[in-house]
Amino acid sequence: MGGLPNRTRFRDSRYPVLVLVLVLSILGSPLARAQRERTDVILLNNGDRVTGEIEHLEHGLLRVRTDFMGRVDIEWENVEQVTSNYLFEVELSNGERHFGSILPSDDKQYVDVTGEAGPVRLERMSVVRIAQLENRFLQRWDGSLDVGFSFLRANRSTNFNLGFQGGYRLPAHLTNVRLDSNVSDQQNLEKTTRHTFNLNHNRFFGYRWFTNVLANFEHNNELGLDLRSTGGGGIGRHLIQTNRSELTLLAGGLFSRENFPSDPSVSSVEAMTTLSFRTFSYSFPNMEVYINLSVIPSLSDPGRLRVAFSSELTYEFFRDFYWKAKMYDDFDSDGPERDAEKNDFGVSTSIGWAF
Template sequence: MYPMTAAASIRPRRGSGLQALAAALLWAAPLNAQKADTVILRNGDRIVGELKALDRGAVSYSTDDMGTLAIQWDKIDRIISDRYFEVEVGSGERYYGALQRGIQVGQVVVAVASFSDTLDQAAIVRINPIGRSFLARVDGSIALSLSFQRANRLRAFGVEADARHRSTKWLTEVRSSVYFQAQEGAEGTSRNSVSLGESRFLPQRWLLVGTGSAEQNEELALDLRVLVSAGGGRFLRQSNRAYLLVGSGLAYANERYTGSSPTSNLEALVSAAAEYFRLDSPKSNLRGALTVYPSITDFGRVRSDLDVSLTHEVIKDFTIGLTLFDKFDSRPPAAGAAKHDYGVAFTTGWTF
């Protein structure tokens, strides 16, 4: 349920569902031509421009004179627009309509046709214009890591990249990682992966998730693992500063280890992911994800993947960071294969 506040007028009204969305879609096209949105800051400043989105506690706001601004949501006193938006609150409920001034400070009215909903501004976690273009909904990052040691002629190179596209009900995410290490007098080592995930958002912070991935890791003697998984989860917490997500499901893996025949395996999966983001300048982001795969067809075998990353903005959109990974397999199919691989890397990156 939507979190109640002391003001009874903040209770969602009946028009916040499909009826509101249908009306918003009907009127969105002519109203999208009007781009005179107004933001009033807590210090009294008034900025006229175009509201691009609210996500992770920051409003992306386009102006003619100052370009695109990132304005902290808690620095905004009121926001007014005749255009139509999808507004999501921390409970997972969504509302559709124009943004109007609330009766009380800290309220936002989402209005369409003959009905409206009054929301607590602090509870709003995401705003997207209806009819927003495909490219405007894409964001991501690229991070590089380089290492060279003269004493033992060690050279290492790594690239990590991700991109996300979010619509009103779907999130598509692509991730890739490339790592290569070479040392004089020793064989090189590589570790590569790519994944594609699709999430379907449901009411009350629930979601369905499907992923496909391919992975190679010479340290673990893994020539190739192709994995397909499906499951569901729920955001236990969702705010303008952080989220906590837990999930479970099933995974099918086809694996080929060095010196062994390909094997197939059905696994359960249990996962947890959390992220904390500070968008006050300079921006910082801490993210972690853990997935455990207890095998069903090879009972007693357990795999786990842990990824942690910390980034800090040094100049606009350019970051430095630290990444950590840990991969464990209690019983690899290949005799003599390592059970454990882990590493830490310092990175420089760019977000878009």
């Protein structure tokens, strides 16, 4: 397959600048966060008491930031009472969401969430997610950054991969940003590059339903793809949502515009079905497994089918630092670039930091 046009090479040359801007933005944002008073109180079922700032409940772990012990992760099943006068979003396993401060109930099997409409009593073990709802912009963000690099002297090959994820939360809304980049270079072979940027916004409703709006951008010279710009949306539901696992189904439609070296522009309308599964283990080391499958048949070009599969395994080896293994497989049954591969498959490992 011949080399990509000059415009693609120019875009790739700006890649280190993009990485630098992202790294500086990510590293700067936690430092810019103003701390609130750490007066939340968590009573454990063994009688111990922890005072600090509740950051969130996610994947069955209640994360608390304290003045003297730093970050403390507490298994939710070991929590007896929670007290905080600050504003939180509390989500149940059935998809219900409540907003307000968290106060202990006279029955230890429940927690009271007190909002503008007054207190609501919730079964404690049905709570699957607690998120801060602070007024400061930067405090609503969380995310992760991971970087991997390898060099083999025998065949003079280098591999670099970068991953960034960020989430911005408002009441009943969640916006996610994700960037994945893979660059492989080997002596006497053409450099292969794969860059993807995804922007998703979810609006949550009752009973685990949500709507989704998305914008994706992808470059993959192994598939002969200069740039694919995609916009669309759909309706989804969390089929399973517990403190240990999540299974999510999303269906909708897409409009895509693709640029290939031999064809400057191809537009198409597509259907989309996405199934994702996430499971967690919080016995040391903390582990997370994520699997995502998207099937995208073309409506304007019958017979063309795109499939995107990805999986991730994450181990936290130190507080906020983790090791990650990623695998992806992209398939295009009938892309306009006839000489390009139909499949692009890759595996990478990296070290990352969650913030």
